Amino acid sequence: MSRRSGRRPGNPDTRQAIMTSARHAFAERGYDGASIRAIATDAGVDPALVHHYFGTKEQLFLQTLQMPVNPHEFLPHVIEGDQDEIGVRLVATFLSIWDTPVGTTTVALLRSAMSADWTIQLVREFLTTQVLRPLLAQVEIDPAEVPLRASLIASQMAGLTVIRYIFKLEPLATAPPETIVAAVAPTIQRYVTGPLR
Amino acid sequence: MSRRSGRRPGNPDTRQAIMTSARHAFAERGYDGASIRAIATDAGVDPALVHHYFGTKEQLFLQTLQMPVNPHEFLPHVIEGDQDEIGVRLVATFLSIWDTPVGTTTVALLRSAMSADWTIQLVREFLTTQVLRPLLAQVEIDPAEVPLRASLIASQMAGLTVIRYIFKLEPLATAPPETIVAAVAPTIQRYVTGPLR
Numbered sequence: 001m002s003r004r005s006g007r008r009p010g011n012p013d014t015r016q017a018i019m020t021s022a023r024h025a026f027a028e029r030g031y032d033g034a035s036i037r038a039i040a041t042d043a044g045v046d047p048a049l050v051h052h053y054f055g056t057k058e059q060l061f062l063q064t065l066q067m068p069v070n071p072h073e074f075l076p077h078v079i080e081g082d083q084d085e086i087g088v089r090l091v092a093t094f095l096s097i098w099d100t101p102v103g104t105t106t107v108a109l110l111r112s113a114m115s116a117d118w119t120i121q122l123v124r125e126f127l128t129t130q131v132l133r134p135l136l137a138q139v140e141i142d143p144a145e146v147p148l149r150a151s152l153i154a155s156q157m158a159g160l161t162v163i164r165y166i167f168k169l170e171p172l173a174t175a176p177p178e179t180i181v182a183a184v185a186p187t188i189q190r191y192v193t194g195p196l197r
Numbered sequence: 198m199s200r201r202s203g204r205r206p207g208n209p210d211t212r213q214a215i216m217t218s219a220r221h222a223f224a225e226r227g228y229d230g231a232s233i234r235a236i237a238t239d240a241g242v243d244p245a246l247v248h249h250y251f252g253t254k255e256q257l258f259l260q261t262l263q264m265p266v267n268p269h270e271f272l273p274h275v276i277e278g279d280q281d282e283i284g285v286r287l288v289a290t291f292l293s294i295w296d297t298p299v300g301t302t303t304v305a306l307l308r309s310a311m312s313a314d315w316t317i318q319l320v321r322e323f324l325t326t327q328v329l330r331p332l333l334a335q336v337e338i339d340p341a342e343v344p345l346r347a348s349l350i351a352s353q354m355a356g357l358t359v360i361r362y363i364f365k366l367e368p369l370a371t372a373p374p375e376t377i378v379a380a381v382a383p384t385i386q387r388y389v390t391g392p393l394r
Contacts, residue, residue, distance in 0.1 A: 115308075120364055147368050159353050184352070
């Protein structure tokens, strides 16, 4: 009866309920463990309505993060080409995204995400399932080493983000991309294809 | 006349006033730019009282950060010895501190520091003046390269902190120190003494 309990398409309360359920599900059960069906049940709506509002599970996940950058747009640029240059392409692509107004928004989101465990879990799921796993799936390496390589790559890229964009430690804060690519790409390249011990 | 305006040694209000002035000074003017005299003036006390309560400027700075780890205790272990092994010693020492209850406290402090610009400035000053600058002063490298090397080292160590202790991305979150040292020390070693381009 009340305005707040409606299920009409486009009802902002319903959208919000789905979004809240989705954030909980992805944070608690991870990207792989969360299901549209369970999210819909928790929000008290039909699964079809979740798809109608938010598209696929992956699209819903990206929307829960309010991530203005879509990995499907930049990952092909990193993956395609010589595997010995993947470090150069990853760092260069990363900087080309981060050094923009959209990147500034994303960094602000990441920074505020650091304050709560559930947002940290969302970002971790995003990094793992949307960026690192698809990236390393295209590289000829021992699959058993993928998780360690992924978390090492994450450590250098997260640290670059923290020091350049949040701590603004000079000269890394204002260094031109080519300086950073030259210095950091060999690190990423070793974490992707090089020896780890 | 009132209890709050007293300047008696040990007066907690006076201590707090000095601490507040010190945090502002170090955040706004940096470690080098801040002076005990200016901090004392701002707090309305005699400089001698600042020294009496907090010791040297360096000791006051460490207390404003509530940093439970003193770089003067661990830096000698990193600096002394073969310069080609400085990466191994830095990563191993770092983990030996972080993987303790005191380290957990420090990580929690760093995490909450991320939320405010002035605490970020304090941590940046701490890293630069208390850890990175004294460390690199002992290494035979081109002084002009020191700032870039320092910020690159900071990027990998900050990222390791974020991924292992805050994001808890596996396997880096629970990997034994020797695995992390083997994988990350070559990165740090190159940032300290290796080619950057």
